[in-house]
Amino acid sequence: PIYAALPPEQQMKVFEPAPPGFRKAILATNIAKTSITIPGVRFVIDTGHVKSRDYNARLGLESLAVVPVSQAQARQRSGRAGREGPGKAYRLYTEADFGQLEATTPPEITRCNMSSVVLQLKAMGIDDVVNFDFMDPPPKTA
Structure with a gap:
């Protein structure tokens, strides 16, 4: 295997x-x-x-x-x-x-928990994560 x-x-x-x-x-x-x-x-x-x-x-x-x-x-x-x-x-x-x-296949970012992504963006100094220009934007509810 x-x-x-x-x-x-x-x-x-x-x-x-x-x-x-x-x-x-x-x-x-x-x-x-x-x-x-x-x-x-x-x-x-x-x-x-x-x-x-x-x-x-x-x-x-x-x-x-x-x-x-x-x-x-x-x-x-x-x-x-x-x-x-x-x-x-x-x-x-x-x-x-x-x-x-x-x-x-839908991009993984549209199917996963965004908590770690949001924390990484915040750590990089990006405050407006809701309007961040993702290549494949996750759903707003994520």
Whole structure:
């Protein structure tokens, strides 16, 4: 497996080649989607779901929920197969399901608790955080 909380020495094992005559299967979270290129990946199996952080400003609760990926995320996952040679991605959902997915993923800043961002802006001397020129402005309720 490979995931962000895995100790670095364990993460490095995914870079070791499989013994001759064997294949290697890697179970991965989003860390393997964009952060790294794992040599020798020929096949990707995409479940079509991702754990996504969400914040409910009304309740003041942050949560992790399993939600459908976006079309952009699905394409990114497929692109991990065969970066160094022939490859194939298998999606565990239909083409029609793919067509129903959101085109892109909403920016994380629009889905998270803004407390730490506000504190960082204040620490930088920015007093008017409500009107700060964010690239992707969070909702006013955040």
